[in-house]
Amino acid sequence: MQCDYYDAGVCRSCTLMGRPYDAQMHDLQHAVATVLAPHVAESCWTAPAYGPESHFRNKAKLVVGGTRTAPTFGILGGDGTGVDLRDCGLYEPGLHDAVHRLARFVIGLGLTPYDVPRRSGELKHLIVTHSPDGEIMVRFVMRSPGQLRRLRDALPDLLDAVPGTRVVSVNLLPEHRAALEGDQEVFLTDEETLPMRVNGIRLHLRPRSFFQTNTTVAGMLYRQAQEWISPAAPSSVLDLFCGVGGFALGAATALCDPGASVRGVEISADAVASARLSAAELPGREALGDIRFQAGDATAALAEGADLVIVNPPRRGIGALARQLEESDVPHILYSSCNAKTLAADLQAMPSLRVTRARLFDMFPQTRHHEVLLWLER
Template sequence: MECSYFDAGACRSCTLMGTGYAVQLAGKQRAVSGALVDAAPAATWEEPFASAESGFRNKAKLVVGGRRGAPTLGILDAQGRGVDLRHCGLHEPGLAQAVPVLAELVAASGLRPYDVPGRQGELKHLLVTHSPDGELMTRFVLRSPGQLPRVRELVAELTARLPGTRVVSVNLQPEHKAVLEGEEEIVLTPASTLPMRVNGITLHLRPRSFFQTNTAVAAALYRQACAWVDATSGSVWDLYCGAGGFALHLARPDRDVLGVEVSAEAVASARTSAAELGADRARFVAADATSYLASGTGPACVVVNPPRRGIGSLADRLESSGVREVVYSSCNVRSLVRDLGRMPSLRVRSARLFDMFPQTGHHEVMVHLVRAD
């Protein structure tokens, strides 16, 4: 992949830009397998799952800079000034087409970009998600509700210019700090969820629901979990379930599946998807994953897909539980190694690298653990 922004020194986020993709993938495989050599000495490593080198991101997280009438959509430089990256080559084709149109609409709207050094202005970020069916969810992150009417006025034109528009919302983030979004979300369209069709299963995403940024690789993660858990009898719990991707893929007429997630909005998304699928034996609850495992009889299998920090004390709970199998998907091999060290009775049988983030050193690695007899 070649990138004019990288060549010009405007953006260095893709730290492996210019390195051949086969070399990138091999380097990541060496890194994660080397990190796990002691924690998973008997693991069978499956072939790494490769991504497209470019055009793979389903979500654009765009900092809005510049000035009224001439916004930049991209990142901030070291001085806190906007750097325009509206033609970033990582975006999926439909997303790549949408971002320049959004830039034009913002420029014509009168919305004033937030100036970080001066602490003035209103529009902080645009968060845009593109679905496999070509639909869009666009979120305007504002400092205050004062400019909400301007965004409301944009909805009709946005829908006309980008017919795939399904959800438009305003997120309020009043604090001056490096936080992408705030707690309050105001949906401006009749639809409040973006359907994401993955492996024939439709996941409904609300504005603040988490979903992997690479749809094709997320689909591969779900398929691999199903393959590993296929022969498992008994119930399966998906802890840190988000919008329910793993849980809904693992749901079967003869299997009880429970998804646990602290975000009530994500749980609402998962319940909507389950109802639409007719997955009667899939339940979702808004709760802390660690506390929930300790509150009742454990399942036969647990799937975890935690934040970068890992599962922490949940590893101790899993070790002392009756859980026979664990599928652990991690974006941080260091925290994964630490967590595996707290579960010595659960041995890694299989492992696989999924290249969720080409052009960077980031990785996603998933392991299948089985309790030693």
């Protein structure tokens, strides 16, 4: 992949830019397998899963800089001024189009970008998500609520300017700090979720919901999980760190057993609400057994036990939960990790559980970031 921004030296976020993609994949597989070698035999690995090396991102997190009449949408330079990246080659075509349309809307509305060095202005970030069905979620991260009425009044114009827009919200971040968003979200539209259709399942995203930024490879990840789960035929599944329910709902459809029990546990109440909505919409819901989602602590939920435990934790890994799993009688674990080093530490704490299948998923071409899926058996 070639990138004008990288070649000009204005953005170096893609650290592997310019390296042939097959070489990137070879190096990434080797690096991850080396870190996990004490716990994952070479014979366990399936060929890596990957999609296009460009135009794959479904989400843009844009720092808004510059001036009211000439704003920038991208990142901040070393001096705190804005660097425009509207034509980033990582964006899906629909997202690329939406970013350009939104930029024109912001300029026409006359919103003042937040000036980091001077600590003045209003619009800090623009966060845009694009779904496989061409729908859009737009979030304006503002310094204060002073522009809420203005944005509400302009909503019809925004909906006309960006076809497919389903959710529009304003996030308030009054503090001067290095953060993407604040604690308060104000919806301008009646709709509050963006459906992301993956493998026939509509996953509902709210503004702060986590979802993989590569929809194509996320679909591969969930399909692989289903293929490993189905022959094991667990009667009870516990999905810890379940988010909006991608793995749990995939497990329910893979089992297709009215007697099966699938439970998801997640600390975010918003994510749980989204997962419940997606579960209610599953095709053939009555034949998929007992599917429940609850907000709470993942470590406490493990006490109820399960035939299969799914974990998809943040980069820090599962920590103390690894010891609890080791001391439990859970026969199977499906572990999805975005950090091979913390994954290796967690596997070290679970010596009675053996990795029998492993696969690398390249969610982030042009970088060394990775996603790994493991199947463990006691």
